[in-house]
Amino acid sequence: MNWRENFVRSRGHSRPLGSLVTLAGAAVIAAVLMLPGELLTLQTGTVLADNSAGAPSIVDPPNPFRVFNTDTGTIQTVKGPNCLNTPTQSGIDVCTTSNPFLTENFGTPQGNGQDCETCHQPQLGWSITPRFLADQFAATRGSAEPFRVNDTATDPRVCGAPTATTSQAQNAANVNACVASMSLAQNVSAYQLFIQLGIHRIAIKDNPALDDFTISAPTTAEFGVLPIPPGQDSQQPCSVQAPGGVGTCVQTVSVFRRPLVTTNTFFASSVLWDGRQNVCVAPTPTPGACPSGPSQPIRAPLLENQVSGAAQTLILSAPPSTLQEDQAAHFMTGIFTAMQSSGISGRLDVPGAKGGPQFLADMASGKQTPPCTPLVEAPKELSGGGLPPPNCSAARGFDLYVSFLPNNLQANASTPASIQAIFAFCNDATARQRAGNAERIAIACGENIFNNRPINDPVGGRDTFGNPPSGFFGSTAPPNARCTTCHAAQNVGDNSRPAFILSYTPGGGTAQKSDLFVGGSTLAATDAFCPAHPTDPFCATQTFNLPEFKRRTSLLPLYTLTQTGTGASVQLTDPGQALITHLFTNAGAQKPPVLRNLAARPPFFHNGAAETLDDLVNFYNQNFSINLSAREHQDLVAFLKAL
Numbered sequence: 001m002n003w004r005e006n007f008v009r010s011r012g013h014s015r016p017l018g019s020l021v022t023l024a025g026a027a028v029i030a031a032v033l034m035l036p037g038e039l040l041t042l043q044t045g046t047v048l049a050d051n052s053a054g055a056p057s058i059v060d061p062p063n064p065f066r067v068f069n070t071d072t073g074t075i076q077t078v079k080g081p082n083c084l085n086t087p088t089q090s091g092i093d094v095c096t097t098s099n100p101f102l103t104e105n106f107g108t109p110q111g112n113g114q115d116c117e118t119c120h121q122p123q124l125g126w127s128i129t130p131r132f133l134a135d136q137f138a139a140t141r142g143s144a145e146p147f148r149v150n151d152t153a154t155d156p157r158v159c160g161a162p163t164a165t166t167s168q169a170q171n172a173a174n175v176n177a178c179v180a181s182m183s184l185a186q187n188v189s190a191y192q193l194f195i196q197l198g199i200h201r202i203a204i205k206d207n208p209a210l211d212d213f214t215i216s217a218p219t220t221a222e223f224g225v226l227p228i229p230p231g232q233d234s235q236q237p238c239s240v241q242a243p244g245g246v247g248t249c250v251q252t253v254s255v256f257r258r259p260l261v262t263t264n265t266f267f268a269s270s271v272l273w274d275g276r277q278n279v280c281v282a283p284t285p286t287p288g289a290c291p292s293g294p295s296q297p298i299r300a301p302l303l304e305n306q307v308s309g310a311a312q313t314l315i316l317s318a319p320p321s322t323l324q325e326d327q328a329a330h331f332m333t334g335i336f337t338a339m340q341s342s343g344i345s346g347r348l349d350v351p352g353a354k355g356g357p358q359f360l361a362d363m364a365s366g367k368q369t370p371p372c373t374p375l376v377e378a379p380k381e382l383s384g385g386g387l388p389p390p391n392c393s394a395a396r397g398f399d400l401y402v403s404f405l406p407n408n409l410q411a412n413a414s415t416p417a418s419i420q421a422i423f424a425f426c427n428d429a430t431a432r433q434r435a436g437n438a439e440r441i442a443i444a445c446g447e448n449i450f451n452n453r454p455i456n457d458p459v460g461g462r463d464t465f466g467n468p469p470s471g472f473f474g475s476t477a478p479p480n481a482r483c484t485t486c487h488a489a490q491n492v493g494d495n496s497r498p499a500f501i502l503s504y505t506p507g508g509g510t511a512q513k514s515d516l517f518v519g520g521s522t523l524a525a526t527d528a529f530c531p532a533h534p535t536d537p538f539c540a541t542q543t544f545n546l547p548e549f550k551r552r553t554s555l556l557p558l559y560t561l562t563q564t565g566t567g568a569s570v571q572l573t574d575p576g577q578a579l580i581t582h583l584f585t586n587a588g589a590q591k592p593p594v595l596r597n598l599a600a601r602p603p604f605f606h607n608g609a610a611e612t613l614d615d616l617v618n619f620y621n622q623n624f625s626i627n628l629s630a631r632e633h634q635d636l637v638a639f640l641k642a643l
Contacts, residue, residue, distance in 0.1 A: 082334035125600035142187030197608035352403030446639025457481035493595025508588030524625035
């Protein structure tokens with residue numbers, strides 16, 4: 001049995017994942033390839049089967065708009081208004097396979113051979129997964145497009161580093177030469193973290209003179225010296241940081257993050273995990289300085305800095321033209337993706353339901369009521385929807401699957417009495433069985449949990465009256481907060497405010513030191529209500545017990561941030577927004593992402609800490625002491641799979 005078959009069987013899958021690797025040899029090389037739930041050791045003389053005749057899985061599909069099968073259902077992408085609403089080519093569809101987004105080296109004369117699709121695969125919800133990467137590695141001995149030292153290796157200095165005078169063209173050539181020269185052992189060592197967690201390296205520029213903290217990390221064989229000294233990072237060489245010698249070339253901090261999806265971006269406010277780019281005016285304003293309303297200052301050209309920056313630092317392209325930037329930005333804000341079907345429940349866009357991607361595109365065009373997000377409210381001439389209030393909705397949460405409930409529970413489903421009635425129905429096994437279609441019922445019950453189940457966020461405070469009434473959840477004063485407190489944009493799931501970027505555990509969110517995931521304090525532990533009410537169900541879980549989170553995040557580098565003046569310090573695997581605002585108080589902060597097409601793109605959280613949706617729900621259940629029953633846990637997972 002070869003290692004790919006062994007890996008598949010050990011994970012409980014019944015079918016092979018694709019290309020197979022045959023192991024041979026005796027002496028164990030120093031590098032090991034980490035895969036989810038497995039520790040694989042490659043040996044000297046390893047012979048990888050020649051799989052050039054067939055791809056291990058779908059790669060760069062020629063039609064990104066067809067229906068794709070996933071482990072939990074089907075997924076599809078459709079086009080929306082911004083595919084045609086471009087200032088440079090108004091009326092011409094730019095959402096085609098000739099778009100620079102889907103073109104090698106972003107359509108420029110130089111680069112590392114990647115395109116944006118390399119890490120944003122449509123069949124995977126416009127992201128990538130560890131399974132996909134493992135197949136790609138096996139099929140090509142680690143030379144496929146995803147494997148480039150500047151953006152997916154743990155340390156970009158595998159073959160040396162650029163200098164202050166290295167041109168961008170020479171930098172790209174050096175990276176390509178390095179990739180071509182690397183042995184199998186070097187590839188395994190360089191890309192094991194990328195494959196294990198599906199996270200790529202992002203080099204964040206950091207000028208220590210602007211920070212109100214110092215940052216340090218241990219020097220290790222895996223990650224090298226961190227932060228990377230000025231000019232020595234092939235992702236952020238001086239030729240990109242200070243083109244033509246104009247500007248300052250500074251050190252970079254390596255953070256390892258999941259590729260955020262490049263679909264449904266029309267509804268985004270902050271575009272990147274730490275908010276360093278958003279849809280507002282250039283240069284990027286202080287987070288939150290993008291006011292709502294028809295006159296808000298949307299960036300023109302749209303997403304120019306984000307598109308150009310990604311092309312030059314990740315793909316190592318030449319500076320894109322305005323036309324190329326415009327086409328890519330309108331591709332990202334012009335396409336919409338969602339689950340089309342889920343498990344045995346069938347189509348999610350049946351009459352009465354609002355699942356599937358077309359509903360999202362219809363929200364962007366105003367055929368359905370969209371959430372009030374920056375681009376929705378912006379004028380059409382600025383690539384917006386032209387739908388300021390009251391043409392957009394400030395309502396929170398989801399109302400996609402109310403029609404999956406029994407008829408008597410569908411009317412006024414958002415009123416306190418109806419919410420209580422839905423909870424009562426969902427907790428009644430006999431009533432659920434009588435209602436039929438168990439999976440659709442689970443999806444609808446999960447949606448109600450997401451919208452209305454109290455969660456212990458101390459900032460939100462307590463409700464002594466309660467909606468539903470106090471005591472309904474076994475609490476004398478249930479919390480005011482819900483999942484929708486953060487994931488507020490209706491039927492999309494991100495937050496409409498660029499300022500909404502936060503650290504949501506006492507230790508720094510999912511970037512907290514790995515040891516804290518077993519025995520560390522949850523957010524509920526900071527609730528002043530709990531010491532006097534130790535039996536309250538929303539105070540029950542005040543410490544974490546997530547050993548898999550601990551194991552997975554222990555693979556990441558650990559930074560220590562020490563605040564200047566106070567001496568306060570925190571250890572994090574990702575400093576988060578602190579590197580953007582230069583403020584210690586923002587350490588670990590990340591944005592709540594768009595939740596649509598979630599099931600197609602594991603693992604979850606910015607650092608891949610949650611391998612499955614079950615793991616994700618376990619984290620929230622513990623951190624916010626939600627006190628979910630086993631059935632409620634299953635319902636919430638079913639709903640997330642249907643997004």
